Structures are given as structure tokens and as C-alpha cells.
Amino acid sequence: MAQIEFQDVSLAYGGGGGVTGVDLTVEDGEFVALLGPSGSGKTTLLRLVGGFLRPDRGAVLIGGEPVAGPKAWVPPEKRRLGMVFQYHAVWPHRSVASNVEYPLRLAKVGRSEREERVREALSLVGLEGFEHRAPETLSGGQRQRVALARALVMQPAALLLDEPFASLDAALRARLRAELSALVRRTGVTVVHVTHDRTEALALADRVAVLHEGRLVQVDEPRRLYSAPATPFVARFVSDAALLRVRARGAGRFALEGGNEFEVENIPEHGGSGPGTLAVRPQDIRLEPGGEGRVRAVLFMGDTQEVVVGWRGHELRVQAPADARYRLGEAVRPVFGRGVFFPDG
Amino acid sequence: MGESYQPEPGGFRAARYLVLAVLLGLVAVPVLALLWRGARPELLAGLNSPQVREATVNSLVTSGISALVATAFGAGLALLIERTDVPARNFFRAAFFLPFLIPPFIGAIGWLAVFGPVGYVNVLYNNATGSSEGLVNLYGPGGIIALLALHAYPITYLMTAAALRGVPGSLEEAARASGAGRLRMVRDVTLPYIYPALLAGFILLFVSNLSDFGIPALLGLPVQYQVLPTLIYSYLVGGTTENPLGAASALGTVLLAVGAAAFLLQRHLFRRVSSDAEGRAQPVALGRSRYPVTAMLGAVAFLFAVAPVLALLVGALLRAPGVPLTPENLTLANIERAVLAPATVRGFVNSFVLATGAALLCGVIGALVATLVVRTRNRLNGSIDTLALIPQALPGTVVAVAWILTGIPLGIYNTRSIILFAYVMAFVALVVQAVRGSVAGVPVVLEEAAQLSGASPLRALRDVTLPLAAPAVVVGSGLVFFTAIRELTVSALLVAPGTETLGVVIFNLHQAGAFNASTALALVVALGGLLGVGAMALATRGRGVYGAD
Numbered sequence: 001m002a003q004i005e006f007q008d009v010s011l012a013y014g015g016g017g018g019v020t021g022v023d024l025t026v027e028d029g030e031f032v033a034l035l036g037p038s039g040s041g042k043t044t045l046l047r048l049v050g051g052f053l054r055p056d057r058g059a060v061l062i063g064g065e066p067v068a069g070p071k072a073w074v075p076p077e078k079r080r081l082g083m084v085f086q087y088h089a090v091w092p093h094r095s096v097a098s099n100v101e102y103p104l105r106l107a108k109v110g111r112s113e114r115e116e117r118v119r120e121a122l123s124l125v126g127l128e129g130f131e132h133r134a135p136e137t138l139s140g141g142q143r144q145r146v147a148l149a150r151a152l153v154m155q156p157a158a159l160l161l162d163e164p165f166a167s168l169d170a171a172l173r174a175r176l177r178a179e180l181s182a183l184v185r186r187t188g189v190t191v192v193h194v195t196h197d198r199t200e201a202l203a204l205a206d207r208v209a210v211l212h213e214g215r216l217v218q219v220d221e222p223r224r225l226y227s228a229p230a231t232p233f234v235a236r237f238v239s240d241a242a243l244l245r246v247r248a249r250g251a252g253r254f255a256l257e258g259g260n261e262f263e264v265e266n267i268p269e270h271g272g273s274g275p276g277t278l279a280v281r282p283q284d285i286r287l288e289p290g291g292e293g294r295v296r297a298v299l300f301m302g303d304t305q306e307v308v309v310g311w312r313g314h315e316l317r318v319q320a321p322a323d324a325r326y327r328l329g330e331a332v333r334p335v336f337g338r339g340v341f342f343p344d345g
Numbered sequence: 346m347g348e349s350y351q352p353e354p355g356g357f358r359a360a361r362y363l364v365l366a367v368l369l370g371l372v373a374v375p376v377l378a379l380l381w382r383g384a385r386p387e388l389l390a391g392l393n394s395p396q397v398r399e400a401t402v403n404s405l406v407t408s409g410i411s412a413l414v415a416t417a418f419g420a421g422l423a424l425l426i427e428r429t430d431v432p433a434r435n436f437f438r439a440a441f442f443l444p445f446l447i448p449p450f451i452g453a454i455g456w457l458a459v460f461g462p463v464g465y466v467n468v469l470y471n472n473a474t475g476s477s478e479g480l481v482n483l484y485g486p487g488g489i490i491a492l493l494a495l496h497a498y499p500i501t502y503l504m505t506a507a508a509l510r511g512v513p514g515s516l517e518e519a520a521r522a523s524g525a526g527r528l529r530m531v532r533d534v535t536l537p538y539i540y541p542a543l544l545a546g547f548i549l550l551f552v553s554n555l556s557d558f559g560i561p562a563l564l565g566l567p568v569q570y571q572v573l574p575t576l577i578y579s580y581l582v583g584g585t586t587e588n589p590l591g592a593a594s595a596l597g598t599v600l601l602a603v604g605a606a607a608f609l610l611q612r613h614l615f616r617r618v619s620s621d622a623e624g625r626a627q628p629v630a631l632g633r634s635r636y637p638v639t640a641m642l643g644a645v646a647f648l649f650a651v652a653p654v655l656a657l658l659v660g661a662l663l664r665a666p667g668v669p670l671t672p673e674n675l676t677l678a679n680i681e682r683a684v685l686a687p688a689t690v691r692g693f694v695n696s697f698v699l700a701t702g703a704a705l706l707c708g709v710i711g712a713l714v715a716t717l718v719v720r721t722r723n724r725l726n727g728s729i730d731t732l733a734l735i736p737q738a739l740p741g742t743v744v745a746v747a748w749i750l751t752g753i754p755l756g757i758y759n760t761r762s763i764i765l766f767a768y769v770m771a772f773v774a775l776v777v778q779a780v781r782g783s784v785a786g787v788p789v790v791l792e793e794a795a796q797l798s799g800a801s802p803l804r805a806l807r808d809v810t811l812p813l814a815a816p817a818v819v820v821g822s823g824l825v826f827f828t829a830i831r832e833l834t835v836s837a838l839l840v841a842p843g844t845e846t847l848g849v850v851i852f853n854l855h856q857a858g859a860f861n862a863s864t865a866l867a868l869v870v871a872l873g874g875l876l877g878v879g880a881m882a883l884a885t886r887g888r889g890v891y892g893a894d
Contacts, residue, residue, distance in 0.1 A: 103798035
């Protein structure tokens with residue numbers, strides 16, 4: 001178990017995916033998710049920890065020891081890390097046991113201890129008795145568990161997860177997610193988890209680091225990330241907020257470009273006045289009958305429904321109760337319950 | 346992402362320099378020796394003789410027309426068998442692939458048994474009409490073109506079939522949904538997808554037909570119809586010119602230039618059309634023409650695949666050429682005598698040793714080249730790749746002449762080693778191509794997982810990629826073995842008394858008029874090749890390339 005530290009790390013990359021000036025500390029035993037759209041640099045950060053990329057500038061430290069930096073370089077095989085890849089990188093020519101024991105074999109662990117630890121690791125991921133199965137006879141979820149057992153068998157300094165559930169179907173993804181959460185709490189291992197799925201990041205992580213165009217834009221606990229986004233980008237990416245260009249008039253009153261005024265009932269952290277961006281989440285908008293808004297689409301989601309409303313040249317996504325009925329073209333009036341204001345500059 | 350920018354470990358560098366040194370010795374040195382000897386103004390000026398001009402024209406005509414015919418036929422056949430609802434598809438695939446498994450000169454001996462001056466067709470025709478002129482004359486350009494095309498079209502078939510598998514069904518369905526009929530869809534969507542493959546295939550066949558020695562030697566030399574490879578052979582073996590090595594080198598230089606130009610052209614032109622669209626294409630219904638088409642395919646398949654083998658069989662079993670086909674005239678004595686003759690045994694041993702050595706060396710070098718080129722980034726990789734692949738574009742005759750020039754100063758001329766080196770140069774590309782796709786198909790994450798488990802990059806390669814690519818190395822080496830053991834073009838120029846290969850033994854028997862013996866051996870080689878390839882296909886079945894999902 002160890003702390004992982006990025007110190008002012010930069011890596012330029014041809015064609016996107018580079019990172020610039022990243023400072024981040026993942027504490028010992030902490031679960032941090034790196035969240036961002038594709039090309040934001042989150043996989044690059046993970047591969048910098050793994051040792052598959054070398055930073056142009058800055059340093060990467062594992063357990064306080066520099067593993068990459070101006071003077072330091074430790075190759076991947078010496079970093080004592082466990083990693084699970086998106087496409088379950090389980091070796092097809094080795095049995096389950098032989099996959100899991102491979103790191104022990106390289107570390108020259110004796111045979112009886114190897115068998116014991118393989119059994120433990122397999123039982124940890126719920127694959128008791130699968131030792132002699134061939135990977136091709138396993139389902140996608142089982143293969144991913146084998147990869148997880150292999151990553152954990154050496155009691156690594158940290159566990160790196162690169163979109164580990166992306167190739168699984170939705171139901172299986174949800175189940176493995178819950179299992180993973182319980183498992184890492186039980187083992188206390190430090191985890192860095194890369195994902196573009198915000199639900200996954202919010203559900204699993206102690207802290208979420210949001211990346212945008214190669215820079216860290218916010219590192220926070222899931223609840224804070226959700227309620228207090230640091231930038232309009234975070235608000236839209238994490239909570240689907242609508243972004244409105246406005247001028248703040250004070251006391252919860254805002255004017256759209258073109259002069260139309262409207263009111264927001266609750267503005268946390270008064271951001272000041274003047275021009276800026278107002279972010280409003282779908283669940284913070286209510287619809288009342290009559291008004292300038294027009295219903296453009298209704299998407300039934302089961303426990304709620306998503307109503308898309310055209311309003312004063314903007315498109316608002318509104319999370320409405322499932323029992324309300326809306327017709328296409330119906331006139332509605334959006335009422336803004338809560339918004340976050342980001343003044344320009 | 347799949348890219349690794351970690352510093353390269355020392356083992357890769359050592360392997361790279363080793364491979365480069367071996368390829369320089371096996372490929373660059375002979376080619377440079379040929380250019381140094383052949384590209385001299387006085388020699389190239391000597392090429393401007395009527396004899397050389399005629400052979401050049403003959404070469405271009407026979408290989409150009411045969412490549413065109415083979416491309417059209419192979420592509421049409423692939424469209425019919427792979428993309429329509431014609432029945433017995435697997436049978437047709439196998440039957441039409443058969444000519445590819447029989448070496449051209451063996452096939453030529455078989456076809457001469459059917460259509461030659463004393464072949465069945467002409468004998469029957471003459472007996473029926475009393476004429477002394479045959480019905481069909483295989484000798485000369487017509488026969489050469491026909492047989493070259495016959496042995497070449499399976500390559501086009503394979504390339505077209507592969508390209509057809511890449512045509513996403515959804516693109517075709519989109520054309521139908523937009524209002525295109527079946528033929529219109531094939532013309533507007535399917536064919537544009539396979540044009541690059543057809544063009545690449547045509548160039549490939551042109552070069553390979555330009556290089557062939559066996560067919561023009563068997564069908565052209567008896568009527569003094571010369572092409573470039575046979576002319577070089579006449580110079581070197583027949584002693585028809587005063588400076589045979591100089592003249593052969595100059596001609597070899599010309600052939601080398603044509604081959605290299607075609608190779609570069611093909612590399613430049615071959616761009617894979619790609620799309621994200623998915624789905625398997627549906628077969629096109631033939632409707633009312635389904636059964637006539639099937640009957641026609643069956644007849645052609647019988648003629649192409651079965652007739653020459655049958656002719657070889659009958660020719661080998663008959664007591665003497667031309668006697669009536671009755672049970673009492675059939676005997677195994679010919680085969681027994683031909684197979685057990687000391688020259689045959691020697692030829693077989695030589696070919697077996699050479700083919701085994703070539704398979705092993707090509708396997709090791711080819712696997713190293715493929716792994717380095719796919720898995721590492723280095724400025725030298727391009728040169729390594731080109732050095733390993735370019736001999737494929739060189740006619741076998743050129744490889745042989747280049748090795749004569751290299752071997753004389755090294756003192757290995759007239760030994761088996763010179764043939765072995767020439768084989769490795771000529772065939773290493775087969776392994777590189779077989780293994781390259783296989784290594785590329787092993788996801789990099791599999792190696793990265795091994796590295797994080799504590800394996801060094803070389804160890805990861807050994808524990809993960811090597812076992813996964815091993816079947817491809819076996820297939821590539823097997824291909825080298827089967828090609829080398831039945832080879833004629835290269836060894837025809839390199840053999841000395843005592844080092845004759847099986848191909849040369851059969852060729853010499855045929856040239857000497859011992860048709861019974863040559864036919865018997867040709868049959869053995871043809872059947873042996875079919876069995877060998879069949880066994881290899883069985884052995885590697887189910888050990889496919891690793892799929893990431």
C-alpha cells in the first residue's frame with residue numbers, strides 16, 4: 001500500500017491526450033477516480049503511473065520514492081503495481097491459475113506458497129475452483145475477475161484500473177462495480193481508476209479528479225463535485241447542467257443576452273455580479289403550465305422522465321416526476337430552483 | 346492507446362543489429378553483387394540483340410496477359426463462390442484452390458499428359474480423324490499463358506475473398522435500401538471495395554509469372570520460344586554465349602529492376618479501404634441461373650483441378666506412354682523404379698535437407714523481423730522490413746544469378762550451402778508476412794500486464810507474445826518447407842553434380858524424354874504436397890489468432 005504523487009507532471013502527445021502541469025496526491029489506501037471525456041489525458045496519467053509513458057517534465061512518486069522524473073526511472077516491472085485493463089488482458093494461452101500465479105513466479109515465490117496465494121486471490125474475487133479453467137471458457141465478467149485476482153495477488157503498492165468495466169454489459173457492470181467497491185475497502189489497497197463514466201466515478205471513488213484538455217480542473221469528494229462544480233465544464237460533464245450565458249443582477253436575478261430577466265430561487269456562494277455562466281442541473285428545474293417554454297421531447301426513464309424544453313433560444317433538460325404528462329409542443333414555464341453562477345474572468 | 350514510450354531495453358537493440366547484419370549478408374550483398382556485375386554499360390549495351398529483345402517481349406506478353414486473365418478469372422470466381430447462394434461452396438473452394446498446391450512445372454507435366462502431342466486428347470482426336478496434326482497445341486505462347494494463368498488465379502481468389510469479407514453488410518444493405526438492385530449494388534458498393542486488392546493482385550501475379558521458369562521451359566524451349574528466365578538458363582547451362590555470367594548478370598539486372606518497380610508500385614497502390622460499418626454481407630441470390638452456374642463451375646473445377654492429377658495418375662501407372670488404358674497395362678513398376686532410382690533418392694535427400702534448413706532459418710529470422718517491426722519503434726525498422734520483403738518481388742532466376750556471383754568468391758559455388766542461402770533469401774518473406782499479422786493481433790496490454798507482474802520487456806515477449814504467435818511461425822516455416830522441397834527455378838541454376846534437387850531431377854528426366862519416370866515423380870510430388878498441406882491445415886486448425894474480445 002502506498003501513496004501516489006504527481007508533481008507538476010507534463011507530457012506532450014501528438015494528436016491529443018497529453019497532460020499539462022498535473023499536481024495530485026492519492027493518499028495511501030484512497031480510491032481516486034480520474035474522470036474526463038476521451039482525449040482529456042486520464043489514461044495518460046494512469047500509464048505514467050504504470051511506467052508505460054515517461055513524463056517530459058515533473059515527477060511521479062510511489063510511496064514517496066520517485067519512479068519517474070528528471071533523474072529517476074523505474075521500469076514497469078519494478079514498480080510493484082497491479083493493473084486491470086479495459087479489454088481483460090488475460091493471457092489466453094495460460095490457465096486461470098497460471099495467469100494469477102505469474103507475478104508470484106517472477107518474484108520466485110515457492111510453489112506451495114504460490115498455490116496458497118493463488119487460491120486466496122481467486123476466492124477474493126469469487127472464483128474458487130476455477131484454477132484449471134482456460135480463459136476462453138470464461139465469460140467477460142469472469143475474465144475481468146481473473147485480471148483483478150492477478151493484479152492483487154502480489155499485494156501491490158497500488159491498483160490501477162483502466163476502464164475495467166467498459167467492455168461489459170450494463171447489468172454485469174453494476175454488479176462488478178459493487179463487488180469491486182467492497183473488495184478494495186476490505187483490502188485497503190490504494191486505487192487509481194480511469195473512467196469516462198461519471199456514475200461509476202461518483203459511485204466508487206473517495207475523491208474524483210476531473211480532467212479537461214490535459215489539465216486537472218477539480219479534485220473533490222463526489223458529493224461536493226456534484227453540488228459545487230468548480231467550472232462550467234465540470235457542471236455540465238458531471239451533472240448534465242444546462243449552461244446559460246447571463247448577466248447577474250444580484251438577489252438571484254439574472255438577464256439573458258437580449259435582456260429577458262428571470263429568477264433563480266437559491267444561489268449558493270454568491271458569485272458576484274456582471275457577465276458570466278449560470279449552470280442549472282436537470283433536477284433543479286420545475287415545469288409549470290403556460291409560458292414561453294415549448295416541450296420538444298419527452299424521454300421516459302422509469303422512475304423519472306427527461307423533458308427537453310426550448311426556452312428563449314436555449315435548450316433545457318428537465319428532470320420531471322414520472323407521473324406528470326407532457327405533450328410535444330406544450331407551453332411550459334421553467335422555474336429555476338437552484339443554480340451555480342460562474343462570473344467571467 | 347497502445348503506444349509505449351518507455352526507454353527501449355538493451356536486448357531489443359542487440360537483436361535488431363543481429364537481424365540487420367544477417368539480412369544485409371543474405372539480401373543486400375547478393376543484390377549489390379548482381380548490380381555491380383550486371384549494371385555495366387558495355388553489358389547492358391549487349392542486351393540490345395534481337396534474341397534479348399524477343400525474349401523480353403515474350404516475357405512481358407506472357408506474364409502480362411496471363412496475369413490479366415488470372416485476375417479477371419480469380420475475381421469472378423471469388424464473387425460467384427463467396428458472395429452468391431451457389432451450393433457446395435466448400436467443395437468449390439477446395440477444388441479451385443488445388444492448382445495452387447501443385448508446383449507449376451509439375452502441373453505442366455500433367456497438362457502435357459492431357460493435351461501434349463502424345464497426350465490423351467490429341468491421340469484420341471488423331472485416331473478419330475486420321476489427322477496427324479493435334480487438336481490442341483500446348484507448346485508456345487498460348488499454352489504458356491494458359492498454364493501461367495491457371496497456376497496464378499488462386500492468389501487473386503484469396504485476395505478477393507479476403508477483401509470481400511471486409512465489405513460490411515450494412516453498406517450493401519444501405520445501397521439496397523436506397524433503391525439499388527443486386528447487380529447495381531455489387532457495382533456501386535462491393536466492387537469499389539475490392540479494386541485495390543485486384544490491382545495489387547495483378548501486379549503480384551505479373552511479377553510471379555515473369556519469374557516462372559518451369560512452365561516456359563517445358564512449353565517454350567521445345568519450340569525455341571524464349572522468355573527471360575529461360576534465356577538466362579540457356580546462357581548459364583547451355584553455354585550458348587561467350588561471357589555467360591556477364592550476359593546473365595545483365596539480364597538479371599533488368600529483371601531485378603522490373604520486379605523492384607512492381608514491388609514499390611504495389612506497396613504504393615495498396616491502400617485498404619476501411620469503414621466503421623459492421624455486419625456480415627448477405628449472399629446474392631442467383632435465382633433461376635443457380636443450377637446452370639453450378640453445373641458450369643463443376644465442369645471447370647473438374648478440368649482445372651482433377652484432370653491434370655488424373656492424367657498424371659494414369660501416365661504414371663501405364664506400362665508405356667501411348668498404350669491403351671486397360672487393366673493389364675497398369676503397373677506400379679514405373680513409380681517404384683522412378684522413386685527408387687539413385688538420382689531420385691539423392692534429389693529427395695538434398696531437397697529435404699535444404700527445405701528443412703531453409704524452414705528453420707526463415708522461421709527464426711522471420712519471427713525476429715516481424716516482432717521487431719511490429720513491437721518496437723526505431724529508424725532501422727523500415728530498412729529491416731524492406732530487406733526482408735523485397736526478395737519476394739525478385740524473380741527466382743535473379744536470386745540464383747545473384748548467389749552465383751556471391752558464391753564464387755566465397756568458395757561455396759557448387760555446394761548445397763549456396764542453394765540454402767538462396768532459399769532463405771527467397772522465402773524469408775513468407776514467414777515475416779505470416780507472423781507480422783499474428784504479433785500485431787496480440788494486444789499490447791497482454792505484454793503490459795506481464796510487465797506490471799514483474800517481467801522485463803524481453804521476458805514479457807517470451808512469455809506472452811511468443812507462445813501466441815508460435816502457430817503463425819509454424820505455418821510460415823511450413824510454407825517455406827513445402828515451397829522449397831518442390832522448388833525448381835532457383836536450384837535449376839545453382840545445382841552441381843551431387844547437389845541436384847528433386848525439382849531438377851524431375852525436370853532433367855522430362856527434358857531427356859523419360860516421360861514415364863518424370864510423370865511418376867510428378868505424381869508423387871503433387872500428392873505429397875497435397876497431403877502435406879492438408880496435414881498442416883489440420884494441425885493448425887482451431888489455433889487461431891488471439892482476438893481481443
